[in-house]
Amino acid sequence: MTxxxxxxxxxxxxxxxxxxxxxxxERPFATMRAALAHLRATGDGATTAPSAAAxxxxxxxEVACVAAPGALGERKRKSRFRxxxxxxxxxxxxxxxxxxxxxxxxxxxxxxxGLDERGSLRLRPGERLTVCHHExxxxxxxxxxxxxxxRWAKYAFMVAAFLLVLPVxxxxxxxxxxxxxxxxxxxxxxxxxxxxxxxGIWAPLVGTFLLVxxxxxxxxxxxxMAGVYLNEYAPDNWFTRIVSLAVVNLAGVPxxxxxxxxxxxxxxxxxxxxxxxxxxxxxxxxxxxxxxxxTREALGAVxxxxxxxxxxxxxxxxQTIRTIVLPNSxxxxxxxxxxxxxxxxxETAPILFAGAAAVxxxxxxxxxxxxxxxxxxxFMALSYHLFLIRTQIQxxxxxxxxxxAIVLIGLVLAVNSASIGVRMYLRSRxxx
Amino acid sequence: MATAEVVETGVTxxxxxxxxxxxxxxxxxxxxxxxxSAILFVLAIFAFxxxxxxxxxWGDYGFSFAEFATSTHWSPAHPTxxxxxxxxxxxxxxxxxxxxxxxxxxxxLGAAVYVSEFCEGKRKETLKIVIELLAAIPSVVWGxxxxxxxxxxxxxGLGASIGTNILNGGVILALMSVPVIVSxxxxxxxxxxxxxxxxxxxxxxxxxxxxxRVLFPAAKNGLLAAVLLGVGRxxxxxxxxxxATGHAVQIPTSVLxxxxxxxxxxxAEMGEAEQHGTQFRVLFLIGVVLFAVxxxxxxxxxxxxxxIRGKQND
Numbered sequence: 001m002t003x004x005x006x007x008x009x010x011x012x013x014x015x016x017x018x019x020x021x022x023x024x025x026e027r028p029f030a031t032m033r034a035a036l037a038h039l040r041a042t043g044d045g046a047t048t049a050p051s052a053a054a055x056x057x058x059x060x061x062e063v064a065c066v067a068a069p070g071a072l073g074e075r076k077r078k079s080r081f082r083x084x085x086x087x088x089x090x091x092x093x094x095x096x097x098x099x100x101x102x103x104x105x106x107x108x109x110x111x112x113x114g115l116d117e118r119g120s121l122r123l124r125p126g127e128r129l130t131v132c133h134h135e136x137x138x139x140x141x142x143x144x145x146x147x148x149x150x151r152w153a154k155y156a157f158m159v160a161a162f163l164l165v166l167p168v169x170x171x172x173x174x175x176x177x178x179x180x181x182x183x184x185x186x187x188x189x190x191x192x193x194x195x196x197x198x199x200g201i202w203a204p205l206v207g208t209f210l211l212v213x214x215x216x217x218x219x220x221x222x223x224x225m226a227g228v229y230l231n232e233y234a235p236d237n238w239f240t241r242i243v244s245l246a247v248v249n250l251a252g253v254p255x256x257x258x259x260x261x262x263x264x265x266x267x268x269x270x271x272x273x274x275x276x277x278x279x280x281x282x283x284x285x286x287x288x289x290x291x292x293x294x295t296r297e298a299l300g301a302v303x304x305x306x307x308x309x310x311x312x313x314x315x316x317x318x319q320t321i322r323t324i325v326l327p328n329s330x331x332x333x334x335x336x337x338x339x340x341x342x343x344x345x346x347e348t349a350p351i352l353f354a355g356a357a358a359v360x361x362x363x364x365x366x367x368x369x370x371x372x373x374x375x376x377x378x379f380m381a382l383s384y385h386l387f388l389i390r391t392q393i394q395x396x397x398x399x400x401x402x403x404x405a406i407v408l409i410g411l412v413l414a415v416n417s418a419s420i421g422v423r424m425y426l427r428s429r430x431x432x
Numbered sequence: 433m434a435t436a437e438v439v440e441t442g443v444t445x446x447x448x449x450x451x452x453x454x455x456x457x458x459x460x461x462x463x464x465x466x467x468x469s470a471i472l473f474v475l476a477i478f479a480f481x482x483x484x485x486x487x488x489x490w491g492d493y494g495f496s497f498a499e500f501a502t503s504t505h506w507s508p509a510h511p512t513x514x515x516x517x518x519x520x521x522x523x524x525x526x527x528x529x530x531x532x533x534x535x536x537x538x539x540x541l542g543a544a545v546y547v548s549e550f551c552e553g554k555r556k557e558t559l560k561i562v563i564e565l566l567a568a569i570p571s572v573v574w575g576x577x578x579x580x581x582x583x584x585x586x587x588x589g590l591g592a593s594i595g596t597n598i599l600n601g602g603v604i605l606a607l608m609s610v611p612v613i614v615s616x617x618x619x620x621x622x623x624x625x626x627x628x629x630x631x632x633x634x635x636x637x638x639x640x641x642x643x644x645r646v647l648f649p650a651a652k653n654g655l656l657a658a659v660l661l662g663v664g665r666x667x668x669x670x671x672x673x674x675x676a677t678g679h680a681v682q683i684p685t686s687v688l689x690x691x692x693x694x695x696x697x698x699x700a701e702m703g704e705a706e707q708h709g710t711q712f713r714v715l716f717l718i719g720v721v722l723f724a725v726x727x728x729x730x731x732x733x734x735x736x737x738x739x740i741r742g743k744q745n746d
Contacts, residue, residue, distance in 0.1 A: 146638040153640035154550050160542025161551075164610055165562050168569075171577055178580075222466045229467025233460070245734055246470040252661075252730035253477060253723060254668025255571075256695045260719040263702075264480035285473050292470065318456045346570025349670035349695075353702055383572045383671075390576055391675060398580075405576050409569060416568040420561055 009061040011035045013123065016068050026070050032116045032123065035063050040109045060085060060133035061105075065123035079130040080123060083108065086134035098141055101134055172409070179406040182399035188407070191362045191369060192380075196389045197396050201404055203362055203372040204385035207276070208411070210373065211351070211381055212344045214280035219288050220337050226288070227295025227333070232321055251289035255349040258286040263353035274355035275376045282350045287340040294339065298332025299325055331426035338419035342412045348383040356384040382408050481723060485716035493710045500717070506681045506692075508701065508711040516714045518721070520681045524691030527684050528677055529666040531602030532609060536666075537659055539606070540613030544658070545643055547614065548621040567611035571671040578604040578676025592688040594678055599687045601677035605669055609662040616661055620654020621647055653736045660733040668726055670695040694718050 012028035013035045020034045021027020029035040039061055067073055083096035085108050091100035094107065102108040108131055115121050123129060139147070190200030230247075234240040262282025272278040302325050310320040326333075348356075357378035363369050373379040386404045389396040488495045495516065499505075503517025547559050582603060583595025590599075624647055632642040648655070678690025679700065692700075698715050705711040 146641070150638040150640040153643065154546075157542045157546035157550055160539045161546040161559055163539055164543055164566060164607075164614075165559070167607060168562065168566050171581060174581060175577075222469055225463045225466035226469055229463045233463060234467065243468055243471055245731070246474045248734050249727055249730050250470050250474050250477075252664050252668070252726045253474075254670065254695060254726055256668070256670040256698050257477065257481060257719045257723050257726070259670075260481050260484070260698065260702075260716055261477040264484050264716070265476060269480065285477075288470065288473065316456060318460055342568055346568070346572070348570070348572040349699060352699055383570055386576060387572050387671065387675070390579060401576070402580070405573050409573055412568050412570055413565055416565060420564065 011039055011061065011063050012066055013063060014066050014068060015125070021069070025066065025072060028066055028069055032063065032121050032129075033113065036109050036113050036116065039063075040106065060131050062131070063123070063129040065125050065127050067125035073126055076126050076128065080127040081121060081129040083112070083129075083131045084134045085131060089134070096131070098134075175402055175406050175409070179399060179402035182397065182403035183406065187400075187403055191372070192385070195393050195396075196385065196400070197393070201382065201385065201407060202370075204380040204382040204404075205407070206370075206372055207379040207381040208345050208383070210276050210375075210379065211280050211283060212341050214276060214375065215283040215287065215344050216337065216341060218281060219284035219291055219340060222284075223288050223291025223336075223340070224295050224333060226292045227299060228321060228326075230292065231296045231299040232317065232325065247289050247292050250285075251293070253286075255286065255347060256352075258282055259350040259353050261285070262350055267354055273376065274353075274357075274378050276355065276373055276379045277375045279351040279354040279356065279379070279381075282354050283344045283347060286347070286350055287343050290340045290343060291333075291336050294336025295329075295333050298329035298336070301332060302328045331422055335419045335423050335426075338415055338422065342415040342419070345415065346383055346408065346412045348381075348387055351381060351384060355379060356381050382411070478720075478723060481716055481719045485713050485720050488710070488713045488717060493713065495710055495714065500714070504683060506697075508714065509704070514710065516710070518694065518718060520683055521692055521694050521697050521718070523683050524677070524681075525667060525693040525695070527598050527687075527691055528601040528605060528673055528693055529663060531598055531687060532605035532666045533659070533663060535602065535606035536610045536613055536662055540610045540658070540662065541617050541655060543610070544614045544617030544621060544655075545647075548618045549639060549643055549647070563611050563614050566607065567615075569608075571608065571669060572675075574604050574608055574672040575675030578672060582676065586688070590688065594688075594690050596676055596678035597688050597690045598677065598684055601673045601691075601693075602687070604672050604676045605666045608669060608672060609665040612665050613658045613662040616658035617651075617655050620651040620658060623654060624650045657733040657736045660729055660736070664726055664729040664733070667729070668695065668722065670699050674699050694722055698722075 011023040012025050013023075013030065013032055014028040015030075017028060017030050020029040020031070023029055023035060023038050029038065062079075084098050084101035085096075085103070085105060086101040087104055089101055090103060094100050094102045094111070096102050096108065096111055102111055112121065112129075112131075121129060187200040188205065189202050191203045192201060193199035226247075230240065230243060234243065259282065262278060262285070266272050266278040266281045267274055270278075272281075306324050306328065307320050310324045311317075315323070355378045357380060362372050382404065386401070386408060389401055389404065487493070489497070500516050500518060502519060503515060504520040504523075505515040505517045506520055507515045543559075543563070547556055547563075551559065578600050579596060582600045585595075586592050586597070586600055587595040592599075628646050628650055629642055632646045637645065673693045674696040677693060677696065679692050679696070680690040681692045681697075682689065684691050698718055701711065702715055705715060
C-alpha cells in the first residue's frame with residue numbers, strides 16, 4: 001500500500017535523527033518516548049484532530065516510524081502494534097488489547113510509556129503503532145477475519161463462475177478466427193463436392209432445417225398437449241407422479257439410446273427406412289420433454305384467479321384453456337419450442353443410425369440442387385457433416401471444418417438467443 | 433315472424449353447442465392421450481432397445497452373459513473368435529465421468545453459489561445467459577473443440593503422445609455438464625427460504641458463513657441432485673467422447689491414456705455391425721445398460737428433489 005493517509009493525529013518518529021523535532025514527517029521525534037510525551041501534552045486529541053471541528057472527539061492516534069526526515073517511503077498495510085481505547089468498557093487490568101482496552105487517552109499513553117520502557121515497542125522504518133478508538137460499531141478482529149474470509153470466498157466463487165465464461169469466449173473467438181478464410185455466402189449456398197473436401201454446406205444445412213421442421217411438427221403438438229394435461233387436467237395422485245417421472249427420465253435417456261430406439265422402432269419396425277422422417281421422429285421423441293416441461297411451467301405461471309374468473313362465467317375447462325390459459329402463456333410455450341429447435345439442430349447421435357448419410361450425390365443445378373432430399377430419403381445434416389469431415393473423411397481443409405462448426409454454433413446460438421429474447425420481452429410486459 | 437326467428441336462433445345455438453361438445457370431448461381425449469405419451473415413449477424405448485438385444489439370451493449367438501459382464505476383452509469384429517466383454521468400456525466411461533465430475537462439481541457448485549448469493553442485477557443476468565449458451569453448444573462441436581483445440585494443448589503442454597485421451601474427454605465433458613449443475617444447483621439454493629438467510633444475518637453471520645453453515649446443509653439434497661444430473665449427462669454423452677477420448681479399448685493407467693466409452697462404442701461400431709448379428713445385438717444390450725444406468729441416476733435425482741419439496745410443504 002503506497003497511498004498515505006496522514007491526518008493530524010499521526011506522529012512520526014525516526015531512529016536516524018539526533019535531535020527530536022515536533023512530530024511531523026519533516027521533523028520527526030527521535031524516540032517513541034518523546035512522541036508519546038508530545039501526544040500527552042497535546043491533550044485528549046480534541047484540540048488537534050481535524051474531526052474535532054465536526055464535534056467528534058477522536059482519542060485514537062498513530063505513531064509511524066520513517067527512515068529519515070521527510071522520507072515517507074513504503075508504508076506497511078498492517079500496524080506492527082495495535083491497541084484499543086474504549087471509554088465504555090472498564091477492565092480490571094487494562095493492557096490495551098481488544099478484550100481489555102484502556103479507558104481513555106491518558107491511561108493509554110501511560111500504558112504505552114510503560115511498555116516502551118521495557119523495550120517492547122521498537123518500530124523499524126515503515127512500521128506503525130496504532131491506538132484505535134473502539135466505538136460501538138467498530139469492527140473487532142473477529143469481524144475483520146470474517147470479512148476477509150467472506151472476501152476470499154466471494155473471489156473463489158467468482159473465479160469458478162468466470163472460469164466457465166472464459167473458455168467459451170476464448171474457444172468461440174479461436175473457432176471464428178480459424179473459420180474466417182472459408183466463410184462466405186458461397187460457402188453457405190453451394191453443395192458439398194468431392195466428399196465435402198470442396199464446395200459449401202448447402203445440402204447439410206437444408207437437411208438440418210428439414211429435420212427441425214418435421215420434428216417440430218411432431219413434438220410441438222404432442223408436447224404442448226401433454227403439458228396442458230399435466231398442468232390443467234391431471235389430478236394430484238400417484239399416476240401423475242409417474243407421468244412426471246417418465247418425463248424426467250425421457251429427458252435423461254442418453255442420446256445414443258434414443259438413436260438405437262429410433263433405428264429399432266422407426267427404421268426397422270415401422271418400416272420407414274433410413275430417412276428424414278425416421279430421424280425427425282427420433283428427434284421428436286428425444287426433445288418432447290423440453291416442450292412438455294416448459295409448457296407446464298408457462299401454464300403454471302398463469303394465476304389461478306384467471307381460470308376461476310372464467311369458470312364463473314360458465315366456461316368449460318377446455319374453453320378456459322383455449323381462451324384464457326393458452327393465450328396468456330403462449331410466450332413461455334414458444335420459449336420451450338424454440339429450445340427444442342436448437343437441440344434438434346445440434347444433435348448428432350440420435351440420427352447416426354436413422355438415415356444420416358455420408359454422401360448423397362447431388363446435381364449442380366436445378367430443383368434437386370436446392371431441395372436435395374425428400375422426406376423418405378437418406379439425408380445430410382450439419383452436425384453429422386461436421387463429424388464426418390473431421391473424423392471420417394481425410395484431407396478436408398481445416399478452414400472448411402472450422403467454418404462448418406461456426407455455422408452450426410451460430411445457428412444454435414441464434415435460435416437460443418431468440419428464446420432468451422422472447423423470455424425477456426415476456427418478463428418485461430407481464431401483466432400480473 | 434319474430435317468434436319464428438327466435439326459435440330458429442335457439443335451434444342453431446342448441447346445435448352449435450352439441451357439435452362443440454363433441455369437438456371438445458375429442459380434444460380433451462387427445463390431451464389425455466398426449467399426457468401419458470411420456471410413459472408410452474419411455475416404455476417403448478425400453479421395449480425396442482431390449483427387444484433387439486433379447487434374442488442374445490435364448491438365440492444361438494454364441495454369447496455368454498458372464499463374459500459380457502466380467503471380461504475386459506472386447507473384439508467384436510474378430511472373424512473367428514469374437515469377444516464381447518464390456519468391463520474395459522465401462523471403466524472407460526467411469527474414468528472419463530469421474531474426471532469430468534471432479535472438475536465440474538466444484539466449478540459448477542461454486543458458480544451456482546456465486547450466481548445465486550454473491551451477484552446481482554446485470555452481472556447475474558449476463559452470467560446466467562452465458563451459462564445457458566454454454567449448454568446450447570452442440571455435443572459434436574464440443575468433440576470438434578476437443579480434437580482441434582484441446583488435443584494440441586495436451587500434446588504440447590503435457591508431452592502426451594496422443595492428444596485425444598481421458599483428460600481431453602474429461603475437460604470437454606466437464607464444460608458440457610457444468611450448465612446442468614449450475615442451473616439445478618441455483619434452483620436448489622433459491623428454494624431455501626429467505627428467512628433462513630435472515631436468521632443467519634441476525635445472528636451476525638457473514639454471507640460466506642451463511643453459505644456454508646446454512647445454505648449448504650439446507651440445500652444439500654438439491655445440490656446432490658444437481659451433481660447426479662451432471663453425472664447422468666456425462667455418462668450419456670456420445671459425440672464429444674467419441675471424438676475426444678480416442679479409440680482404445682483398454683483399462684487406463686493414467687489420465688493421458690486413450691479409452692473407449694460405452695456410448696462411443698455404440699456410435700462407432702453400429703455402422704459396421706451386420707444387421708441382427710451378434711455384434712448388432714450386443715450393441716443394443718449396451719444400450720440397455722446405458723438406459724438402466726441413466727434411469728437409476730435420474731430416478732434417484734428426482735426422488736431426492738421431490739423429497740425436499742415434500743418436506744418444505746409440510
